[in-house]
Amino acid sequence: MSATSGALCSHCLVPAGANAYRGLVAGEELPFCCFGCYLAYRVHGERGEEAEAALSLIRLGVGAFLAMNIMLLSLLLYTHAFGAAEAHVRRAVEVVLGALATPAMVILGWPIFADAWHGLRRGRLTTESMIVVGASAAYAYSVSSLFTGGDRVYFDTATMLLVLFTLGRYLDAATRARAARNLAPLLEAERAPVRVLAADGFEMRPATQVVPGDRVEVRAGERFPVDGEVVEGRSWADEALVTGESEPVDKAAGDRVIAGTTNGNGSLIVATLASGAATRWAQIARAVRAALDRRSRLQDLTDRIATWFLPAVLILAAAVWVFWSDRGSSWEALSAALATLVVACPCALGPAAYLASFLAVGEAAGEGIVIRSTRALEQLATVRTVVFDKTGSLTRGTPSLVALEAAEGDAAAWLEAGAALAQADSHPLARAMVEAAGMRGTAQRRLARPTQVQARPGEGLVGSVEGSELALGSAGLFDRLGWAISPELAARVRELEAAGSSLVLIGRDGQVGAVAAFADEVKPEARAVIEELGERGLTTMILSGDRPAAVERVASKLGTTTWRAGLSPEEKVAAIDELMRAGRGVAMVGDGLNDGPVLAAATVGIALGSGSELARTSAEIVTAGPDLSALPRLLDSARTAGRTTRVNLTWAFGYNAVGLTAAAAGLLQPVLAAGLMAVSSLVVVANAMRSVRRKAAAGLRLEVQA
């Protein structure tokens, strides 16, 4: 909320910015991002009064009624349905047209005129201004020609322009509202009221004002507003959005719940552990809102263009008028100028630049993937190389037992003895050993308690278990202790080391008896993901700080040939810079914390949300969980959005260029220009919607259970 000042649009929930359009609904001034949203809100608004909401629609309907009648009569005029002999009929029809057009101008034009005036007062020339200039020029000329007996009227152009513009705005807003359904729970996260248990029943408070210790009631199907612990009730939670865990997780008294996940079928009382504003959920919400607030590169570009475009078109229209006044009749000149003005209206440019990206960001947020800016999405589409960090990205990040060799006796017994000592330490390898002993089932009974444990930093542990002296650690530790190792076991140790495993030797009473090899296992989905990325024409690469042998092992398992090992973070950054200098867009996938600078160096940094704090990572994209399989989908989504945006912009610009040329040359009827303008907007909106629907058909989960 603090990062993105300014209000949200009351209809589509997009940040409306400082220059929000302020619309009056039921006597209350609400912020909107645009006129279209204001209109759509009035029609669909649940909070507005029913009658008032319908008023906008009546406006549109009655306006359309008048405009269609005007269109009918005008078309009959154009096709000379009234012959030369019936000049008086023609004249009468023109008067009727004027009589129909005047109320239409008032009914339809009023909000648009107000909006244009609103923009103008803030020193902005908006698309509404162009519509206003176009419509009023057409209307004024027609009225004067009605009184002076001129030969042409343009009531049809004026009214059609207003109807179609209103309709286009309305559809655009409706589309955005539909897209915002995915985002609504996110954007509402901080505003949504929470039932806090008070002395006398419930008290409704926004999530941000819930403090640790508060008891909150969460009913079935609701979203948990805070991180907390269940005090009362039984239910289950859908945590997919935050942790990536797809199975329902049972919740009973004492269990933790995560803000942003959805409560299942039971009502729960939850004791708040962290304030509502500090949860990962709130962070996601803030990040997504910031992303939508941040303008994309393309949007900046189109905005800059529009700033110059509007005055340029006005000048061009004036030039066209002057040019044709010299060469043709005054109505020809006005017709060409009007058509120029109308056809050039960049109504389609706005939606063309943002709509597809907006939909994609919303859709990703629905899966718990945070894309921090539409710019990141645009850049992801241009990526040619995906670089992975090894530990925690391609691998699980925690070592697990891969080999166990004993010089003599039962290997499992050695593991159990080692695990007993390992309990005393929190080193990842020690923990892995305890876990491995548990997994092998050798420790069904409880492990013995170690005593007199000495930790040798970087080497291992020495201690006493069940009366014998036990040591656990690297070969170096045993060298120093001077414990003996059999040649066979020493050979095995060298072999395992060469295979890239991390080794823990286990010794008892002056003799090394066994060796346990640990390796960081590759995630099960990693190979398929690498292959899928390959199919999409991307090169994959591993940059790791780990030993070459370990990296090679992982690389060979995944089928990637390009890897570099033993790199410091600085060297990783240098390697990425090198790739980028070669002109390749680089996406860096890491766990988000240790490789912060590396993620920041790449074109796009993707942090696998394995518990890392959203706020502390420099990555522009953060996934919901450690699962890699979101990557190909994310890439597809970015590419589709990019493609749709390009198609839309090409269409919007190309259409404007062709239309302008035709109009300036006097080849385009103004009313036809109005129709083309509307078609252009419709094509853009429909195209963006279509790209989303196609993905939905491909089985993407779009709906958030809100």
Add this chain to the structure above:
Amino acid sequence: MNDLLWIGLAGAAGSFHCLGMCSVFAWSLAPSSKARWRTVGRQLLYNSGRVVTYCFLGVMAGALGHYVVHSGPVGITQRVLAIVSGLLMIVMALQFYGIRLWTNFGTGIGLGTLLGGIRKLLQTPGAAAPLAFGVFNGFLPCPLVYAFVAQAIAAGSLGRGVLTMAAFGLGTFPAMLLVGLAGVTLGPRWRTGGVRVAGSIILLFGLVTLARGVLPMAAMPPMLPRFLAGPPAGAP
């Protein structure tokens, strides 16, 4: 005028379909309890809105037809137009028998929005609401309307296009007025039969339109109404 009379009659027959689809709208146009004439007014406004939308579609269709006819040698383009329109009408007619060549037609971005808006308008008092409602109602996807729009395209000129749709719209007037004013309704069995009748008539129109494109002039059955035979190929 003979030809338009036929279209009007077809529209009247087709209103069996309207009774199913749009009668709900006509009923729920909040009848005014105060004065009967106000109810009449609301129903008339609603139906006028509808017909104006049809006329608009007609003039657009006519313009398209006009454009196509004049884009090449008139005799040939007119035949092509007749074939395409005829086929379209047949496809629409088949829908009335429950045969759909494609499903989910017209559930684009506009429709949900349109329906949401329409719902609001139904409960709104005042004279303007029924009018606005009629206008939107006219844009609702409807096979009957599509069929006659196809016919309007085949008409090949703006004037004929608008007259086709106007005749069709006026043809649906009596049934819809009866529904709205007297609350007339038909049982499902009657309605099913009625819809079949509507389908048959559109099918007949489609076949005749198709025939106009395919058959040589001389082979046109003599007892067909003049309009169905269309203007002689090559006529302006």
